[in-house]
Amino acid sequence: MLLPQAPCGAAAVGVLHATVRPTLGHRAALPAALALAVSPVSIAVARVNNPDALLVLLLALSAHLVARAIESDPDPGAGGATVADAANHPRSAPRRRPSRVPAAASAAARRPPRRADRAAGAGPGARAGLLTPTGDQGTRPAGTPDPRAHPPELHPPVSATPQFAGESDGGGRFVRQDSRFRERVDERPEPGRYHLYVSLACPWASRAVIVRMLKGLQEDLPMTVLDPIRDDRGWRFDPQRPDPVNGFAFLQEAYEATEPGFDARVTVPVLWDTQEGRIVNNESADIIRMLDGWSDDGPDLVPEDLRHAIDELNERIYATVNNGVYAAGFASTQEAYEEAFDELFATLDWLDDLLATRRFLLGDQITEADWRLFVTLVRFDAVYVGHFKCNLRRIEDYDHLSGYLRDLYQQPGVADTVDFDHIKRHYYGTHPQINPTGIVPKGPALDLWRDHGRETV
Structure with a gap:
């Protein structure tokens, strides 16, 4: 006897959902499965005793297995392709920011090494991650072949389940959701409102x-x-x-x-x-700009003559640093991770150079742009270096960003707003896709109260 057709039809719907979800997320998988379930043809073939519903199920299973096999192909260059390659179709390809990495990488090769590189005796090549395979900046024993002549494949294509499936595109990039509520209150309200x-x-x-x-x-x-x-x-x-x-x-x-x-x-x-x-x-x-306008006490964080410059800085720092650490940490493909990683450190290098000649981002006055950057920098060495794999350099390794961070941290009242216990327990304890054990590291030891030396810049 034929397998009952209604269960076959239901199973086909489930297989289709399981095929679509790992690549395009739940929001795409659910409509696809629903479309198959309510299709008049699917309903018709599932109601009669013929093999059509079984054939549909077998076809869906075949497609599912092919998709999984393509995802796990260790050598897509040898005739294979990843499922994400389907996104290359003009109608479905995700928009990507133009990468500034080649220019930044070229500049990095000419720039003097940062503090940690000089301390280790490393030159610009080592700073850019171009260490010898043994990692000791030494010479290879006589007769040892140079692996750079035939570089091995450093990593196979990786595709993991995103931490937030609804905020990931087909290429494994983290795409932050938009804030839903954006009403402004520009006039100072009565206390407690x-x-x-x-x-x-x-x-x-x-x-x-x-x-x-x-x-x-x-x-x-x-x-x-x-x-x-x-x-x-x-x-x-x-x-x-x-x-x-x-x-x-x-x-x-x-x-x-x-x-x-x-x-x-x-x-x-x-x-x-x-x-x-x-x-x-x-x-x-929105909230911090509203709060700045509610009170004349304290510093003017967005002076009118600096507003345009602040907005320009905020735009780059948000895209590549504030959100950039998340784009690296929540990436579910190697390509997406490296893209975010490179843009992050290109901007950090640029900021370090900028701060060589000015105490704060726009001169001698602390502005909104400084505080928007500060909240990422103060978490960087404690969390983002390890948890989000942003490990090319620590902030502590930068000549100017390190002192700049301490300068802001030591401003009156600011240290009281920073709670490293909350910070580390949150990141390491609530991202199971990244840290499945939930173990919170005891380190690092940070000394943000030591002299920053920025008064003379």
Whole structure:
């Protein structure tokens, strides 16, 4: 007897979903499976006792096995191709930023070595990662062939399940979701009208924490710090510091109250309207600029004469540094990782050169651009070097970025906004695709209070 046809049809739908999801994500797999399930032809063949539904299932299984075999092909140059190559079709190819790496790499070859390279006796070649295969900058024993004459394949193509499947393109690149709530409040509100939800682990939220402190808004804008450990339900409130406004257990509840059925990733910071009971804004760039305008106390972080220069710096630093570390860390293919890695260090090298002749990014005045960069730099050596594999150099190894980081950290009140326990426990404990054991490293030992020497720049 033929296998019952209805189960065959249902199984074919499941196989199609399993075939599409690893490459294009759940948002593409679900419509594909649904289209097959509700297709009139599929419904018709599954209702009668003939082999058509079984044939459809076998075809779907064949396609699934072929796709998996292509993904695991160790030598795509020998006639094979990855599933992601389908994205080369003009209609489906993801947009890629033009790479500045070749020019940056050429400049790096001419630039003097950074502090750590000089200490190790390495020249520009070693700084760029061009060590001898033994890694000792020494000479090979007599008779040992030069591996550079016939360089081995350093790494096979790798495709892993993304940490956030809904924020990954077909090439394995991390594509950050857009902030959903972008309403602005430009006039200073009455004290207590708004409440700020943040995490000290998150660099985006830390921007808002710093600006709130610098502008003296602690009394006007109450703030609640969330637990650094996040699970599949998102950010949660620490039982020791419960939500004083709504009694929420998870920040997801605030999103649901604002937009019922909200199904995207829950993020911080969140500016909450206590009177209307809804999220006003969850975009850190908007929030810090609003807070700067709410108070004349403290520094003017966006002076009108520097606004254009600040925006230009912010654009490059966001794309390649603030978000660049995530693009490297959340990449699910080797190509996507290396693309983000190269752009990240090209910008860090450029910033280090820029800071050779100025104390802060735009001269002697600290601006919004400095604080947006600071929140990434202060996490870099503790987290991004190891956890996100951004390990060409530490910030400590840079001649000027290292002192610049300490200079900002030592500004009054700033160190109190940085919590390395929260930072390390969050990153190492909540990204199972990257750190499946959840083990949090004890190091590194950072001395951000030592002299920065930037007063004379």
